[in-house]
Amino acid sequence: MVSLLLADQNPQQGAALLTDALSRLAILHGTDKYGFHDYTPHYHAMLGPLRDRPIRLLEIGIGGYSDPLRGGESLAMWRDYFPKGEITGLDIARKDLNLGPRVAIRQGSQVDADCLSRLVEERGPFDVILDDGSHQNAHVVESFRLLFPTLASGGVYIIEDVQTALFPKFGGSLELKAPNSLAMALERVAKLQAGQGGGMARIERFHNLIVIHKRVARQKRPLLTEDRHLAAAKAEGRKIVEAEAGDLVDLTALTALAASAGTDGILMLRGPWQDQALLRDIFVQIDHREMRVYHPKAPLHGLAGRIAGLSIYPEGVLLLLGENSYPSNFAFDARHPQVTAVLAEMGEVLTDKAATEKGLLAHLRLKNLPGAGKVGIAHLDRLQAMGCRDPLYRLQRAELLAERHQWRDLLRLCREAQSDGHSDPRLTAHLGLALRETGQGGEALQILRAAQGRVPDSLPIIAALAEVEFDHGDKSAARVLLAGAIDRFPPEEQPIRLRALIEMAQETGDAKTALTAAIRLQRLDPSAVSIRREPVSPPGD
Numbered sequence: 001m002v003s004l005l006l007a008d009q010n011p012q013q014g015a016a017l018l019t020d021a022l023s024r025l026a027i028l029h030g031t032d033k034y035g036f037h038d039y040t041p042h043y044h045a046m047l048g049p050l051r052d053r054p055i056r057l058l059e060i061g062i063g064g065y066s067d068p069l070r071g072g073e074s075l076a077m078w079r080d081y082f083p084k085g086e087i088t089g090l091d092i093a094r095k096d097l098n099l100g101p102r103v104a105i106r107q108g109s110q111v112d113a114d115c116l117s118r119l120v121e122e123r124g125p126f127d128v129i130l131d132d133g134s135h136q137n138a139h140v141v142e143s144f145r146l147l148f149p150t151l152a153s154g155g156v157y158i159i160e161d162v163q164t165a166l167f168p169k170f171g172g173s174l175e176l177k178a179p180n181s182l183a184m185a186l187e188r189v190a191k192l193q194a195g196q197g198g199g200m201a202r203i204e205r206f207h208n209l210i211v212i213h214k215r216v217a218r219q220k221r222p223l224l225t226e227d228r229h230l231a232a233a234k235a236e237g238r239k240i241v242e243a244e245a246g247d248l249v250d251l252t253a254l255t256a257l258a259a260s261a262g263t264d265g266i267l268m269l270r271g272p273w274q275d276q277a278l279l280r281d282i283f284v285q286i287d288h289r290e291m292r293v294y295h296p297k298a299p300l301h302g303l304a305g306r307i308a309g310l311s312i313y314p315e316g317v318l319l320l321l322g323e324n325s326y327p328s329n330f331a332f333d334a335r336h337p338q339v340t341a342v343l344a345e346m347g348e349v350l351t352d353k354a355a356t357e358k359g360l361l362a363h364l365r366l367k368n369l370p371g372a373g374k375v376g377i378a379h380l381d382r383l384q385a386m387g388c389r390d391p392l393y394r395l396q397r398a399e400l401l402a403e404r405h406q407w408r409d410l411l412r413l414c415r416e417a418q419s420d421g422h423s424d425p426r427l428t429a430h431l432g433l434a435l436r437e438t439g440q441g442g443e444a445l446q447i448l449r450a451a452q453g454r455v456p457d458s459l460p461i462i463a464a465l466a467e468v469e470f471d472h473g474d475k476s477a478a479r480v481l482l483a484g485a486i487d488r489f490p491p492e493e494q495p496i497r498l499r500a501l502i503e504m505a506q507e508t509g510d511a512k513t514a515l516t517a518a519i520r521l522q523r524l525d526p527s528a529v530s531i532r533r534e535p536v537s538p539p540g541d
Contacts, residue, residue: 019034019041019345019349020040020041020045021044021048021081022040022041022044022048022077022081023040023041023044024349025077025080025081026074026077027345027346027349027350027355027359027363028349028350028352028354028355028359029073029076029077029080029356029358029359030073030358030361030362030363031063031073031074031076031077031362032073033074034342034346035342035343035346035363035366036328036332036362036366037160037208037328038207038328038338038342039160039208040077042211043158045228045232046156046204046211047081050082050128051081051082052083052084053084053085053127054084054085055082055084055085055086055127055128056085056086056088056123056125056126056127056152057078057082057085057087057126057127057128057129057130058088058089058090058119058123058124058128058129058130058147059074059087059089059130059132060090060129060130060131060132060133060143061089061091061131061132062075062089062091062093062095062105064093064095065093067093068093068095068096068097069096069097071091071095071097072095072097072099072103072105073362075087075089075097075099075103076099076103076356079099079100079102079103086102086104086123087099087102087103087104088103088105088106088119088123088126089103089104089105089106090105090107090108090133091105091106091107091108091133092107092110092133092134093107094107095107104123106119106123110131110133110134110142110143111139111142111143111146116146116147116150120147120150124150124152125150125151125152125155126147126150126151126152126155127152127154127155127156128155128156128157128158129147129148129151129156129157129158130160131143131144131157131158131159131160132160132161135160135161135164135170136164136170136171137164137165137170137172137179137180137181138171138179140162140179140181140184141180141181142179144157144184148199148212149199151214152214153215153216153217154201154215154217155213155214156211156214157211157213157214158209158210158211159209159211160208160209161208161329162185162208162209162287163208163287163290163291163329165181165182165284166182166284166291166294167290167293167294174291174294174295174298176284181210182284185203185210185212185283186280186283186284188200188203188212189279189283189312190276192314193272193273193314194272195314197215197314199214199215200212200213200214200215201214201215201216201222202227202311203310203311204309204311204312205283205286205309205310205311205312206286206308206309207286207287207289207308207309207324207326207328208287208290208329221314222313223313223315224268224270224313224315224316224318227311227313227318229266229309229311229318229320230268230318233265233266238262238264238266239261239262239265239266240261240265240266240268241257241260241261241267241268242268242269242270243267243268243269244269244270244271245270245272245273245274245317246273246274248273248274248275248278249274249275250278251278251302251303254278254303255302255303258303258306258307258321261321263306263321263322263323264321264322265321266318266319266320267318267319267321268318269318270315270316278301279317281301282301282303282307282310282319283310285300285301286304286308286309286310286324288300288304288324289325289327289328289331290329290330290331292331293330293331304324305323305324305325306321306322306323307319307320307321307322307324308321308322308323308324309322325338326338326339327339332369334366334367334369334370334372335370335371335372339372343363343366343367343372343373346363346366347375347376350379355382357383357386360379360383360388361383361388361390363375363379364379364383364392364393364396365392368392375396380396380400383397384397389416389420391417391422391424391427394413394414394416394417394422394427395424395426395427397413398410398413398426398427398430399430401413401430402430402433405437407434407437407438408434408438410434411431411438414427414430414434415431418431425451425455425458425460425461426460428448428451428460428461428464429458429460429463430464431444431447432444432445432447432448432451432465432468433464433468436468436471441468441471441472442472444472445465445468445469445472448461448464448465448468449465449469449473451465452465459488459489462481462485463482463485463489463497465478465481466478466479466482466500466504467500469481470504470507475504475507476508478504479501479504479505479508479510479513482497482500482501482504483501483513483517486498486501486517494520494524495521495524495525498520498524499521501513501514501517502518502521505517
């Protein structure tokens, strides 16, 4: 168990940071609450004042699915962020993780009333409850019903990944048919604005997030004018525009007001909204990117990408203007400019010697996505020094060793992966090439033929088998195999495959195939003159 020092407690250690203290811990521990999501900046701004208090935090959902040794990244983050806090994790699956004496892990369902009651009695009352569990709408609604009343005075209830309210496979729908997490939140918005909020103080809404704040017992309800977003905007010199919510007769009027506040200002809308349908649309369409995944033809209002959040009080609403296109979940795009910047920042933070194996692996997984580029050699070397056995790490290292023609090291790596039961076709292809290059062509042929029988459409296996078959087996079969797959290789890989095919066709007397391949190669690469074949790395799927 490792506890990490926060960057803002000792700015002389670690990388020069653009990220806040919580996001830094998220990166170092490898939780997807930063990077894949953009949650931790919100949490830092919201929960930062509690950092030095002995709070009690419950997170539903530990991660790692059914594997008892996986998950716990965000629990470790919370443990280090709240050095006096008691952290509790609840998961439906058994978890055998040792995260230190301040972190307790319990097994149980998030909709088991008896389980939750015992948990609150044993570890609560909780100051912060975070639902990152099944994301099934029925579960989210029921957990809130059972747990919000038990939340400590002034506590915070956070629901993550609420875009699943729109996803049918999670029980969601565009109509928000009950039970539905967004519909539940909208009902509470209506009650809050009608002065019937009960224990609620305010509701915040961000991309994929709903945050419901509980009132402090025996204290006056917090006011719209005291909101932390307003204070931050004033400190930063951003524009604040005030208006009466009742004057917003339609989207056109709201759009005009938003334009007057600029790109990152705040609209302070006092009083109850007359157009509840407009408020509903704004509330829901903060998740416009994910909405488009399942509902590509759903109508979106013109401000969907410009409203970064809402802060809702009984006496009015704050519309937080700003960029709202950060991709996550099913709409994740590693090429997005904001993601590119985040990935670069993650790489910088991870140069800190405090980076964990899980932190390095989380960055590796994001960098493995299309358009994200690859991690550096130093990153892989650190994972090797940690004794990492993760399949993706091994694949990335295998590709590096193949590029460097370090065949014996590649063979050793692939054998280790094989003994651990890792059966990724790309690693098998690397194993075949490493065997071929270390004088074990017969075994390479046997392994690759068997693999091709299991996964006949795998391009890495086809490429490697064609190479080995040509040198140690049936040359004509190698030519036919490669020729039949040329069109399925990515465009950037086709030239090198065509060069190999030309040589195979020439040596087997297939002039027609050689000429056809040469013409295609000339079109793709007019400068191509040599058809000499060299050992190449298998492609990605």
